[in-house]
Amino acid sequence: MKYEMHTQGTTSVVKVLNSRITYAEAPDMKTTFLKMLAEGGDTIVINLAPLEYIDSTGLGAFLFGIRQAEANDKEIIFCCLNDKIKSLVRIARLESVLEIYETEEEALRELGENR
DSSP: OOEEEEEETTEEEEEEOOSEEOTTTHHHHHHHHHHHHHHSOSEEEEEOTTOOEEOHHHHHHHHHHHHHHHHTTOEEEEEOOOHHHHHHHHHTTOTTTSOEESSHHHHHHHHHHTO
16 A cells, blocks of 8 residues: 655544555555654545545455554544545444544544544
8 A cells, every 4th residue: 555654743644545445455565554654654634635446355355454452542534525435434334443533634633522
């Protein structure tokens, strides 16, 4: 999975550069989550603005990342999902599992207010 990461205090912001995450990219995405958790801050904001399509295995990789974060006392939140991906998250009933914000700025602001 291609991404850019920068850290602001205890928060790492990761911009996913892939336009698609499918069964072919999901294993690499899981490995990437482990790397981000090892290198990143206590909270990781995943910016999905470039992502145009994700399938169920991609969503499964998101869940893997969240479980790994929780096991390491870290948190992963998501932002900038397009309407198609938001709809898939709703259909899969993952709104209560994935913490999602409209924009990166909103996610960072919310983190700042809650810390």
